[in-house]
Amino acid sequence: MERAIVHMDLDEFFVSCEKRNNSQLANIPLIVGGGDRGVVASCSYEARKFGVRSAMPMRMALKLCPDAKVIRGDMELYSKLSREVTQIIEEEAPLFEKASIDEHYLDITGMDRFYGSYKWTTELAQKIVRETGLPISFALSINKTVSKIGTGQAKPKGKIQIPQSDVRSFLDPLPIQKIPMLGDVTYQLLSRIGVRNIKTLAEMPVEVLQQLIGKNGIELWKKANGIDYNPVEPYRERKSxxxxxxxxxxxxxxxxxxxxxxxxxxxxxxxxxxxxxxxxxxxxxxxxxxxxxxxxxxxxxxxxxxxxxxxxxxxxxxxxxxxxxxxxxxxxxxxxxxxxxxxxxxxxxxxxxxxxxxxxxxxxxxxxxxxxxxxxxxxxxxx
CATH class of the missing domain: 3.30.1490.100 (DNA polymerase, Y-family, little finger domain)
Incomplete structure (x- = not known):
């Protein structure tokens, strides 16, 4: 049976939380972060058009987008809304994993026998938006890696389904930076030898990749080929x-x-x-x-x-x-x-x-x- 793994990601989460509480913040360049010596925690898509990115120094961000409105942020609010989203998913999903404050993985393998997996996920996303007022994107595919990459491509407020037969055609043209956990050092190394898209990386002999970047080379090759057997880990709130x-x-x-x-x-x-x-x-x-x-x-x-x-x-x-x-x-x-x-x-x-x-x-x-x-x-x- 083909696995059905969903990755759900709340769009520009911190920014969306602020917009939810203040409608006057909609459709303007908005940055959530620290003071002049701090960094950007999140930014609106309007600010991203100017080149602003998360983890960028605030001074640089304001040089790129001097008209942006800056909010210091309210982690207590974001934590509360994150728990509200998790509670909705917990009520509906047979098995889910909370991957971060704004990301969830769902394993809905076998759902097609009773109800269309894509339709079910769409309705769950609509329920989250309706009950929390927060925009969300998702991707449905065969494993965590492909689903996470898919969500990145679907944003903002998007959805996508990538069946097994379409995995390679979906991944191949994308830049290697889209692969989860591929850091800047590895990217620079691969880029210097001409490996800039996933297709080129996937077609490299795995032995060569292993010699080039060490033991992580095998895992990187698998991800480039859409191979990922990692299970969705059941979410346990009480873990300590x-x-x-x-x-x-x-x-x-x-x-x-x-x-x-x-x-x-x-x-x-x-x-x-x-x-x-x-x-x-x-x-x-x-x-x-x-x-x-x-x-x-x-x-x-x-x-x-x-x-x-x-x-x-x-x-x-x-x-x-x-x-x-x-x-x-x-x-x-x-x-x-x-x-x-x-x-x-x-x-x-x-x-x-x-x-x-x-x-x-x-x-x-x-x-x-x-x-x-x-x-x-x-x-x-x-x-």
Missing amino acids: LSTERTFEQDSIDVKAMRSLLTAMCEKLAHQLRTEQWLTSCVVVKIKYANFDTETRQASLPYTAADHVIIKTAHELFEKNYQRRMRVRMLGVNLKGLVHGNYQINLFEDTLEMLALYQAMDKIKLRFGFKAVGRAETILKDNL
Whole structure:
């Protein structure tokens, strides 16, 4: 049986959320992002006509489009609307995966036996637009890769069906940048040897591609040929990441416990970014010397930023630690995870902050997590 995999992507999501709340923002160049030293988180199609793109420095974006209206953004609003869309999909789809704050994959294989898959998906998209007011595009095809590329071609407010027989004719003329997860370094390497469209890439001997770019060469060749067996992973809202520390001796050293809390949050936030997760809930757990346990949690807009998570965790610790008894164990749990690439708060952080996180993550991945960190975390070893 031919698989039926849908990729649904909310069009210019942050911008669409703002337009939904303010109709005066329609049909104008609109940029959602930080201040002069920040970056573009999202931009309207009217702004894109001037060359503005996501992740572009704001100063450059405003040089390209000086008349654009800039909004700092409201991640709490975007998180809320994202959950509304997910709830609608959850009520209708037999199996779905939330790939990011604005993307979903659906496996509707076998639907044709009861109801046309393309018609069913069209009606689901119409329901999302009707109930949330957010525009959405989708592609229906045989696997995740082809569907995701298809959605990119269908935007904005578009839909497309790509059956098995049409996969190669659809993919072949497209530039290789359309392949998901093909980075700039790989593109530059392939471009230098004349490989600029998917057809050329697909027809390369896989052994040559593997020698050229390493183990990822095989996966890249498969994607160019429309081959992708990755399943749609069932969405589980309750998935979490956590860590805790039981002290060798019960402690009342509040300064050291705060430092430990910071170190825990750093570790979990790094794991979030490495695995491309975002969290929407922080939980702090304290177990006292008499084994009484207290927990406190707080919701927050989807994030994977150390400083946001650390600030929330410290606030919870201050509210939680009221007894001033000796503490036996301290723990942090991050819940409400979704996959996503909005790794830090693009509306509040500067280019320097973005660069700092990227540099720290690279150092940690190469030399180990303890290779770099905040100075205060050295106190954690006192416990």
